Amino acid sequence: MDTAADDTVTDGPDGTGERPAGGEGAARSWRSRLPTLPPGARPYLAPLALYGVTKLVGLGVFASLLTHAGDFRGKNPRFGGGAHWWDVLATWDGWWYLQVAEHGYSPALVRLDSDGLFTVQQNSVAFFPLYPALIRMVSESTGLGLYGSGILVSVVSSFVAAAGIYAVISLLAGARAGTVAAGLWAVAPGAGVEWAVYSESLFVAIAAWTCYAVMKGRWVTAGLLAFTAGLNRPTSAVLIGAVGLAALVTLARPASRREHGVRGPVYAMLVAPLGLLSYIAWVGWSTGETTAYFTLQREGWAHFFDYGAYTWDVLRNLAVGRGDYPFAFSTPDLLSLQLVLALPFLIALMLRRRPPLVLVAYTLATIVTVLGTQQMFGNTMRYLLPAFPLLLAPAAALSRLKPPSLIVFFTTASIASGWYAHYVIFELGVP
DSSP states (O other): OOOGGGGOOOOOTTSSSOOOTTOHHHHHHHHHTSOOOOTTTGGGHHHHHHHHHHHHHHHHHHHHHHHHHOGGGGSOTTTTOOSSGGGGGGSTHHHHHHHHHHHOOOOOOOBOSOOSSOOBOOOGGGSOSHHHHHHHHHHHHHOOOHHHHHHHHHHHHHHHHHHHHHHHHHHHHOHHHHHHHHHHHHTSTTGGGGGSSSSHHHHHHHHHHHHHHHHTTOHHHHHHHHHHHTTTOTTHHHHHHHHHHHHHHHHHSHHHHHHHOSHHHHHHHHHTTHHHHHHHHHHHHHHTOTTHHHHHHHHHSOOEEOTTHHHHHHHHHHHTTOOOSTTOOHHHHHHHHHHHHHHHHHHHHHHHTOOOHHHHHHHHHHHHHHHTEESOGGGHHHHTTTOGGGGHHHHHHHTTSOHHHHHHHHHHHHHHHIIIIIIHHHHSSOO
16 A cells, blocks of 8 residues: 655665656656545445446437437427427426526416316426526526536436435445446436436435435434425425334334434424425415415326326226327337336335335335326336336346446447437427
């Protein structure tokens, strides 16, 4: 190991006190000047490198497909169009987030003279404030435009999410499986929004580290992270519920109560829901209607919990080759159907490995929420992106492969993801 003595100048052959140019001492001195990573950060190099390279390949294929088709040039810049291929990454929900980042909120419930699906005018308060606030903060502190800041926040958050997924999976199945899991999340169906002006990467980053904190018994951290998640997406309710359930079970068992104490779990249960509840309450107060947020989601976006009625209708139609249901997009719907059919298998494999309660509750609640809600079925791929614990069993299985086989797998998957995880949801559907 290099020490300070290695860099001490000693007499050279000519007695001048200098080392010969290019000698071993000079090489050691050069190496000593290189920045070194903290020991705790080194295990994350492999998963983050795999994640980053895999995402870059997928994004490159996506850009090539967009440019080749060229359809985006004729679309409205708000609805999947733009002058350049990268403009597509800031359309649809991305447009709303950028509006909030630039102008803030103007809460209102404006009724429409309509008897269709949409009876309330869409309003930006449907989009939670954490992600656009970070966009605005990065823009003002760096001088980047809002678009560049949005992409930067998403990309950085995606690496934090990949690190969190690695941390969780490696605790359960080893470092190699954790690395594979980070790579799998990069090529998961719907992963195209990870590097777009969407809040998924930020949410998964918070969710993964929240679960990790619970697994390590760091209840204060878990409570604060769940609180933060509540300011980012309404689906944070499943994460908050999972933290609360894990804390409650910890308190109910004498052995775990002695190990963790009472204050930490109680703190997590009390603090976790405050972010979500505060924002929903603020929307209600600002508009003068207590349930304004839910009214806006139901009547402005046609998104509401219907106990799976919409999902069942879609499945029946797809089974006989029909598209007689709202928000029908053939290609994304068929890919989402395949994912839904794979869910029982993925859930069974996950449960077989006996993961901690917080992961089980979080994953199952996420799935129930997605399949039990009326929303665009083709986006099921995207809505299930936060259910990263489903990667546990596939990652553990793939981790047993030799490096050449893993290289072939991730090369193929990264290229294919440019189509099924990026192009399909942005160009063949509505992300």
